[in-house]
Amino acid sequence: MDYQLSVNDVHLSFGGLQALNGVSTGVNEGEIFSIIGPNGAGKTCLLNCINRFYRPQKGSIKLEGRDLTRLSPHKIPGLGIARTFQNVELFSHMSVLDNIRLGAHIHLKSGFLTGGIYFGPCRNEEMNLRRHIENEIIDLLEIEQIRKSIVYSLPYGLQKRVELGRALAMQPKILLLDEPATGMNLEETEDMARFILDINEEWGITIVLIEHDMGVVMDISDRVCVLDFGVKIAEGVPEEIRHNEQVIKAYLGEQDLTLSRLG
């Protein structure tokens, strides 16, 4: 089976620092694919290459056969790749609803003229969009009660949810999530894992996930890819990864401590 998103021999370096050294992997349509690895392994770099924040020096990244490395970064969302960030990147003095709506702007066709007339196609477009956002996204993420709040006044855990909502409003095929559960308490982490599963199962969106919380990763992932110092050291179903010697060594070097972390 062909991968929906395939990464072939990607090299990325900053000066003398080799951040990604020939990484090849692929994501199947409709799966939850996790990327794990110690700090500085190049996980976020790989994500940044996929949505073209970085341009890899060598190698190709293909979405449904189309090479992304040659496109400019602002074209990527239009192809159906949305992402969230490790440190929340929201428009901090706008309301939750406005932030989420903004995610949908690439799908709006109305221009100056149709917008000025408003009735007709523009109105329909706006109503459909509002229905989609208010009924589905806000409902799914359980943020009804904060939809009018200004983002910077919200706690971190909720901001992460809003960011996820904004990415969903882009109606992506693939969702890149960079550490969605970092800095959350147990309950929030469980909520986030549930949202990710819902999005994946009910909406059929492919998920690429970076996460340090091994409990989450092992529970929800279909497949896991392990990076260490810019090299892929393992890939497979969570059960294989859990017992992979190299992974255990890369993680802490101390076997029993690692075992306790990998559960």
Add this chain to the structure above:
Amino acid sequence: MDILIQVIVTGIATGGVYGLIALGFVLIYKATSVLNLAMGEFMTLGAFVCFTVLSQLDAPFYLAFALTLVCAFILGAVVERLVLKPLIGEPIISVIMVTIGLGITLRGIMYMIWTPTFRSFPQIFPPEPLQLGFAVIPSGLWWGLILAVAATVIFILIFKFSRIGVAMRATANDQQAALSMGISVRGIFAMSWCFGAAASMIGGIVIGNINGISVYMGDVGLQVLAVIILGGLDSIAGAIIGGLIVGILQNLTGLYIDPLVGGGAKNVAPYFILVLILMIRPYGLFGKRIIERV
């Protein structure tokens, strides 16, 4: 008393023009965090382009104005592409230094093309001054103020409501988020330079029309620097209000302090107040306060 009102009214008119040029600074700073110290030269160039089209081609003013705007967009785009794009990722102070060099280069080029002669602007506005009853505004200032206010309002409307304006604000707020929303951040950078250049070039036309033009008129850019630091580097409202404050202040000092010290205080006054305000509000009157939690 009459003379006081007169001076204040003149100050408001001057301030409106400062506000427009300051807006040019702020547009560029907000989107790209670069303080463009070549703004004065952009302004001079605008005045010269408009002047040349008016006097050499005998074109009507609206045509000259439109051509100047086209020039501003070309200048903005070229500067962004040739000078600033290669500097992406360099320390911001280097980029600001480069804009000083850019200003000097532009000034040199203008020397070569137009020579340092002082010229007066052709008549573009009706010469009758505006009689307000309690004050009289000279024609140049009056029409200049109208032009400046109209341009400022249009820029603010674009910034607030148009798609590109919203994209510019998004980029100013969070570049990464903007990029992941499908906004071309590089395109927005170029656009900000275009708008910034346009604002300063319109300001150049107005000031050229009031004071006459020469390659030295770019020094007004330095006064405007006081305006934006006073108002807060990243605040559009600050640019406009700062412009008014500096405009009024300059004219008042010209009236009351200059005779006491034998002249020159007019040009120093804005900086004097600037220092005072910065001691109380280091981010300027309306600047964004950056709080870092450690």
